[in-house]
Amino acid sequence: MLRISQRGVDMPASPIRKLVPYAEAAKRRGMTVYHLNIGQPDIETPPAIMQAVRDVQMPVLEYSHSAGNESYRRKLVQYYQRIGIQVTHEQIMVTTGGSEAILFAFFSCLNPGDEVIVPEPFYANYNGFACTAGVKVVPIPSSIDTGFALPPVPEFERVISDRTRAILICNPNNPTGYLYSRQEVEALGVICRKYQLYLFSDEAYREFRYADTEYISALQLEGLDENVVLLDTISKRYSACGARIGALVTRNAAIYSTALKFAQARLSPPGLAQIMGEAAVDLPEDYFDGTKEEYERRRDLLVRRLNAMEGVFCPNPGGAFYAMARLPIDDCDRFCQWLLESFSYKNQTLMLAPATGFYATPGLGINEVRLAYVLNTDAINAAMDCLEQALKEYPGKY
Amino acid sequence: MLRISQRGVDMPASPIRKLVPYAEAAKRRGMTVYHLNIGQPDIETPPAIMQAVRDVQMPVLEYSHSAGNESYRRKLVQYYQRIGIQVTHEQIMVTTGGSEAILFAFFSCLNPGDEVIVPEPFYANYNGFACTAGVKVVPIPSSIDTGFALPPVPEFERVISDRTRAILICNPNNPTGYLYSRQEVEALGVICRKYQLYLFSDEAYREFRYADTEYISALQLEGLDENVVLLDTISKRYSACGARIGALVTRNAAIYSTALKFAQARLSPPGLAQIMGEAAVDLPEDYFDGTKEEYERRRDLLVRRLNAMEGVFCPNPGGAFYAMARLPIDDCDRFCQWLLESFSYKNQTLMLAPATGFYATPGLGINEVRLAYVLNTDAINAAMDCLEQALKEYPGKY
Numbered sequence: 001m002l003r004i005s006q007r008g009v010d011m012p013a014s015p016i017r018k019l020v021p022y023a024e025a026a027k028r029r030g031m032t033v034y035h036l037n038i039g040q041p042d043i044e045t046p047p048a049i050m051q052a053v054r055d056v057q058m059p060v061l062e063y064s065h066s067a068g069n070e071s072y073r074r075k076l077v078q079y080y081q082r083i084g085i086q087v088t089h090e091q092i093m094v095t096t097g098g099s100e101a102i103l104f105a106f107f108s109c110l111n112p113g114d115e116v117i118v119p120e121p122f123y124a125n126y127n128g129f130a131c132t133a134g135v136k137v138v139p140i141p142s143s144i145d146t147g148f149a150l151p152p153v154p155e156f157e158r159v160i161s162d163r164t165r166a167i168l169i170c171n172p173n174n175p176t177g178y179l180y181s182r183q184e185v186e187a188l189g190v191i192c193r194k195y196q197l198y199l200f201s202d203e204a205y206r207e208f209r210y211a212d213t214e215y216i217s218a219l220q221l222e223g224l225d226e227n228v229v230l231l232d233t234i235s236k237r238y239s240a241c242g243a244r245i246g247a248l249v250t251r252n253a254a255i256y257s258t259a260l261k262f263a264q265a266r267l268s269p270p271g272l273a274q275i276m277g278e279a280a281v282d283l284p285e286d287y288f289d290g291t292k293e294e295y296e297r298r299r300d301l302l303v304r305r306l307n308a309m310e311g312v313f314c315p316n317p318g319g320a321f322y323a324m325a326r327l328p329i330d331d332c333d334r335f336c337q338w339l340l341e342s343f344s345y346k347n348q349t350l351m352l353a354p355a356t357g358f359y360a361t362p363g364l365g366i367n368e369v370r371l372a373y374v375l376n377t378d379a380i381n382a383a384m385d386c387l388e389q390a391l392k393e394y395p396g397k398y
Numbered sequence: 399m400l401r402i403s404q405r406g407v408d409m410p411a412s413p414i415r416k417l418v419p420y421a422e423a424a425k426r427r428g429m430t431v432y433h434l435n436i437g438q439p440d441i442e443t444p445p446a447i448m449q450a451v452r453d454v455q456m457p458v459l460e461y462s463h464s465a466g467n468e469s470y471r472r473k474l475v476q477y478y479q480r481i482g483i484q485v486t487h488e489q490i491m492v493t494t495g496g497s498e499a500i501l502f503a504f505f506s507c508l509n510p511g512d513e514v515i516v517p518e519p520f521y522a523n524y525n526g527f528a529c530t531a532g533v534k535v536v537p538i539p540s541s542i543d544t545g546f547a548l549p550p551v552p553e554f555e556r557v558i559s560d561r562t563r564a565i566l567i568c569n570p571n572n573p574t575g576y577l578y579s580r581q582e583v584e585a586l587g588v589i590c591r592k593y594q595l596y597l598f599s600d601e602a603y604r605e606f607r608y609a610d611t612e613y614i615s616a617l618q619l620e621g622l623d624e625n626v627v628l629l630d631t632i633s634k635r636y637s638a639c640g641a642r643i644g645a646l647v648t649r650n651a652a653i654y655s656t657a658l659k660f661a662q663a664r665l666s667p668p669g670l671a672q673i674m675g676e677a678a679v680d681l682p683e684d685y686f687d688g689t690k691e692e693y694e695r696r697r698d699l700l701v702r703r704l705n706a707m708e709g710v711f712c713p714n715p716g717g718a719f720y721a722m723a724r725l726p727i728d729d730c731d732r733f734c735q736w737l738l739e740s741f742s743y744k745n746q747t748l749m750l751a752p753a754t755g756f757y758a759t760p761g762l763g764i765n766e767v768r769l770a771y772v773l774n775t776d777a778i779n780a781a782m783d784c785l786e787q788a789l790k791e792y793p794g795k796y
């Protein structure tokens with residue numbers, strides 16, 4: 001009999017996309033929908049890196065090296081050096097987005113049935129990559145009451161089993177916007193050394209930090225060269241999500257040569273977009289200043305507006321472009337659907353990401369939502385006006 | 399302890415790339431190396447599709463739809479219609495190269511331990527994708543003596559077990575250049591219907607056919623809508639290997655919606671390259687004529703030169719841009735390395751792909767090589783001069 005694979009059945013659908021039909025229906029009714037639900041930046045892709053692609057003179061668009069063009073990898077060495085990470089171009093593998101870097105790390109380091117510990121809430125697609133690789137995600141809860149700080153070390157030790165092989169973090173964090181401190185990252189390093197675990201560090205939002213917290217990349221930890229795999233991407237950094245260019249960076253030569261076998265099977269990462277990535281390293285040093293200021297302005301507005309609403313609590317995120325808020329509601333999935341299906345304020349509504357999609361433990365996050373501040377301040381204000389009104393009208397109050 | 403995954407250990411290294419260091423050393427010695435070893439076409443990427451990328455006006459390079467831009471998928475409907483395949487844009491999923499289409503098909507249809515039957519010799523990376531998905535490749539040999547025709551149906555039935563879930567073919571074939579006839583593809587259809595197997599059909603080389611054989615795509619088989627998954631790519635068709643744009647096409651809605659979950663986890667296929675793919679569908683109808691004539695001229699030359707050498711047999715391939723030849727040698731891996739390491743003719747040598755990398759059954763293909771005719775006729779002549787001389791000098795004659 002023709003059957004879908006069990007892995008295919010188990011594969012989670014995107015928790016955000018299930019609301020898309022409701023948003024589309026609202027738009028068909030002529031409503032304005034403010035999208036605070038997605039991590040797609042609205043910031044312009046730097047014209048200089050788009051121009052780099054236009055300037056390409058290449059009679060044949062050939063396969064690149066499976067690890068990415070050497071010229072790009074050598075440029076990335078400079079990029080990492082500038083931010084205090086010392087690596088060689090043979091420790092950098094260019095991947096098809098950060099997504100493929102995560103998959104390659106899982107495939108290379110974890111066997112089916114192995115466990116990876118992830119502080120929750122976490123980026124929902126980690127579930128999909130774990131399912132693809134047959135790996136089990138073991139969540140340990142962080143709490144909105146502490147602003148989603150790293151759970152204390154004993155919480156990690158409590159769930160470490162003989163199948164535990166890795167800890168996966170996202171820093172700055174999606175979905176919480178939490179920025180792990182040096183002390184927190186070092187604490188993870190101590191656990192990983194003690195229990196001989198891999199430390200997978202997703203640092204897609206590295207450039208977007210607004211707190212005084214001292215930041216440290218996992219690759220800056222001492223004595224963990226064999227443990228750390230950095231998962232990176234240009235998607236958010238340069239507002240180039242559609243490029244699909246990421247990187248896996250590790251000083252562990254065995255991981256690198258293993259990941260390279262997976263990379264060789266799929267031949268090469270996208271060619272034109274590598275040229276964008278290479279040009280991006282040459283952007284002026286102050287390129288991020290404007291973007292960061294803009295995100296910070298939006299964050300300040302969003303957090304202030306949220307906390308001014310009755311019964312709403314939103315810890316101040318230190319990085320990325322996300323905030324998590326606790327709302328006085330019974331069920332975030334119901335609420336987010338209701339916003340699109342049944343609510344209207346001046347013919348407008350907003351789309352939020354229900355937080356349940358970011359938790360693995362059932363019941364957690366039931367009254368939380370994630371808000372991405374990828375809209376300008378006018379739109380954020382308008383969306384907050386809608387939310388304020390919606391919380392007054394929503395029938396399923398907590 | 400920090401260990402590489404078993405899957406990572408099992409993952410095969412590219413059988414061709416292991417010779418690369420020898421080719422590089424030869425070039426450092428000042429030698430000319432004719433590369434007949436790789437499937438990277440030398441044909442110019444159509445300037446019109448490169449221009450389409452230059453003309454892009456896109457302030458933000460956003461994620462595309464996870465299944466690919468709808469505009470591109472609608473264009474592909476026209477492309478498939480022109481070649482006699484009726485599908486809708488909701489049966490087409492744009493993938494990151496044909497590689498990802500194969501992976502999505504494996505992930506969606508096969509469980510770890512399931513078996514997929516593949517006529518050998520076959521594209522070596524199928525092994526890598528099978529390893530990634532935990533799937534077992536069950537080879538059934540085709541023979542150079544029949545020009546690599548499809549093995550007879552009883553050969554398939556002999557290896558069908560209760561773990562068999564699919565048959566995978568490549569048509570026209572890489573590495574053999576064999577073009578399956580309508581009768582052969584229909585025979586596969588009968589087996590797949592009888593035993594309820596998926597038929598994965600890799601048709602990356604569809605446009606390059608030089609024989610009178612009546613060609614049929616697996617998607618043109620009657621009554622197999624639930625069984626067939628077409629695996630496609632623009633890499634070879636438009637000499638755009640670096641674009642990394644492929645497609646998974648199926649009328650089986652359950653496979654499609656399952657593959658879409660894997661596609662959503664990795665967010666989207668490359669953005670700029672989808673624009674190339676879309677523009678390619680609008681190339682003039684006669685675009686392929688010139689390319690085909692060029693490949694045919696090369697094939698004729700290559701096959702003629704090979705068969706004129708003593709002890710060499712090369713069946714005339716009906717498609718793609720590969721030929722397989724039996725040489726009077728003891729061991730193709732040794733011979734190919736010797737060509738690069740120890741042989742020189744007028745300061746030139748050639749690089750071939752040892753056929754052993756395309757066979758799963760140990761011992762098969764030991765005296766065969768694959769030759770890709772991705773060089774102009776002058777270079778092919780020069781390479782054949784080298785080969786002729788090499789066969790006289792090689793110490794490990796059969």
